[in-house]
Each structure stands twice: as structure tokens, then as C-alpha cells.
Amino acid sequence: EAAVTQSPRNKVAVTGGKVTLSCNQTNNHNNMYWYRQDTGHGLRLIHYSYGAGSTEKGDIPDGYKASRPSQENFSLILELATPSQTSVYFCASGGGAGEQYFGPGTRLTVL
Amino acid sequence: AQSVTQPDARVTVSEGASLQLRCKYSYSGTPYLFWYVQYPRQGLQLLLKYYSGDPVVQGVNGFEAEFSKSNSSFHLRKASVHWSDSAVYFCVPITGNTGKLIFGLGTTLQVQP
Numbered sequence: 001e002a003a004v005t006q007s008p009r010n011k012v013a014v015t016g017g018k019v020t021l022s023c024n025q026t027n028n029h030n031n032m033y034w035y036r037q038d039t040g041h042g043l044r045l046i047h048y049s050y051g052a053g054s055t056e057k058g059d060i061p062d063g064y065k066a067s068r069p070s071q072e073n074f075s076l077i078l079e080l081a082t083p084s085q086t087s088v089y090f091c092a093s094g095g096g097a098g099e100q101y102f103g104p105g106t107r108l109t110v111l
Numbered sequence: 112a113q114s115v116t117q118p119d120a121r122v123t124v125s126e127g128a129s130l131q132l133r134c135k136y137s138y139s140g141t142p143y144l145f146w147y148v149q150y151p152r153q154g155l156q157l158l159l160k161y162y163s164g165d166p167v168v169q170g171v172n173g174f175e176a177e178f179s180k181s182n183s184s185f186h187l188r189k190a191s192v193h194w195s196d197s198a199v200y201f202c203v204p205i206t207g208n209t210g211k212l213i214f215g216l217g218t219t220l221q222v223q224p
Contacts, residue, residue: 004154031210042201043155043214058211090154097162098143098205100212102154 003027004103006091012109019078021106023091029101031094032074034058034066036087037105043090049074081110113138115185115202115215123221126194132187132218134176134202143205144185145212146176150198158200161185172196197222 004025013019025032030051035043045058047066055066063085065077078085086109094100116135124130136142146158159170166178176187185202201217 035214040216042216045211048211092155094210097160098210098212099145099157099160101157104154105152 004091004093004101006089006103006106008106009104010107012111013078013081014111015082017081019081019085019108019110021076021078021089021091021108023074023076023103024072025074025091025093025101025103026072027093027095027101028071029093029095030071031100032068033092033094033100034064034074034076035090035092036060036085037090038087046076046089083110086110113142113204113206114213115144115204117200117202117215117218119218120216121219121221123223124192125223127191130187130189130192130196130220132200132202132220134185134187136183136185136202136204138183138204141180144176144178145203145205146170146174146185146187147201147203148198149201149217155201158187192220192222194222194224196220 007022033048034046037043044060046064049055049068067075089106091103092100114137144161147155149155158174159168161168161178169175199217199219203212
């Protein structure tokens with residue numbers, strides 16, 4: 001079954017530490033996206049990718065890096081995690097028609 | 112710039128009642144529009160999508176939406192809601208140039224037994 005999966009599902013990190021969130025999709029979509037969701041803000045786009053080897057900045061890229069090593073995998077990297085990055089992170093994949101399919105989310109807490 | 116407004120932050124209905132969640136869009140042309148649903152502590156699921164053509168589009172779980180150019184609206188409807196429909200519903204447009212989705216805060220639906 002085609003799907004978007006994320007790992008880990010829950011993560012507790014320390015301030016200043018490095019955090020990597022992983023996303024895998026079996027939809028064979030070219031586009032992949034990373035969002036964060038916070039109370040009062042809805043979903044905000046952090047980074048996205050049009051295919052393997054490409055990454056683009058979204059609306060709130062500061063403090064985040066992204067990596068797309070293959071069609072299936074898209075990672076979000078927090079090199080120096082801060083408490084303000086405590087959030088729920090969603091990965092999505094999307095085809096040419098524009099609709100996006102979301103993973104279950106990763107709940108990140110930075111202490 | 113393209114945008115949508117969901118004027119109702121929260122809607123409460125009784126189980127078995129009909130439902131309409133409102134969405135008004137602002138766009139000079141014909142927008143691409145989606146409705147997504149987010150159940151508690153889950154990711155977002157695509158309910159239905161509109162690109163062009165028949166203004167009434169059918170979605171999953173008995174949901175449908177009607178696109179109206181004259182009213183600049185894309186309201187979501189369901190004939191009879193179930194308690195499991197309690198969730199947050201997002202009306203989402205695509206930006207014309209980049210294909211990025213624009214998410215607002217959505218409408219929280221609470222279905223009372």
C-alpha cells in the first residue's frame with residue numbers, strides 16, 4: 001500500500017543537539033515536503049524537494065536543513081536544536097496534480 | 112495572492128445531522144482547491160479535490176463539496192455526520208506558480224452523540 005512514513009514518531013532532544021527526522025514515501029511522487037504544525041499557526045512549510053538531489057526553502061527554513069538522497073527519502077535536519085523548534089512535524093509527498101499525501105507526524109520536544 | 116477563509120473556527124452538530132463547513136476563496140482565476148481532514152493526533156488526509164469541470168465533487172466517507180465561482184466558495188457538505196467525523200477540516204488552495212499548498216487554521220468539527 002502506497003504510503004508516507006516518518007521516523008521517529010516521537011523524539012526528545014536537548015538544546016544544541018542535532019536532530020534528524022526521516023521520511024519515506026512509496027507513492028513514487030517527485031515532490032516531497034516538510035511542515036511543522038503549531039497551535040495558532042496551522043501548517044507551515046519548511047523545505048520541499050522536486051526530486052532526488054534537490055531541496056528548496058519553504059516559508060520558514062531558518063534553523064533547518066533538508067536532504068533528498070533518493071526519490072523515496074527526504075530528511076529534515078536540525079543542526080542545533082532549540083526549544084522553539086518543539087513542534088509536530090509532517091512530511092508529505094505530492095504528484096504533478098498538486099495534491100499532497102501526509103505522513104503520521106513526528107512529535108519533537110527540545111528541552 | 113490566492114487565499115481562503117474558513118469563517119467558522121468551530122462547528123458543533125449532533126450525530127445524524129447534516130453538515131456544511133464554509134470556505135470562501137479569493138482568486139482572480141479558477142483555483143485548485145482541496146479539503147483535508149485531520150483526526151486527533153494524526154496526519155492530514157485528503158478528502159476531495161477540485162480542479163475544474165463539474166462543480167460538485169465527491170470525496171471519501173460521504174463528503175462532497177460544491178465549487179461556486181459566483182459566490183467564490185467551496186463549501187464542504189455531508190448529509191449525516193457520525194461521531195467519528197469529529198476532526199479539524201482544512202480548505203486548502205494551491206498557489207499558482209509554485210504548487211505549494213496554503214494551510215490556515217481550519218474548522219474544528221465536534222459531533223455530539
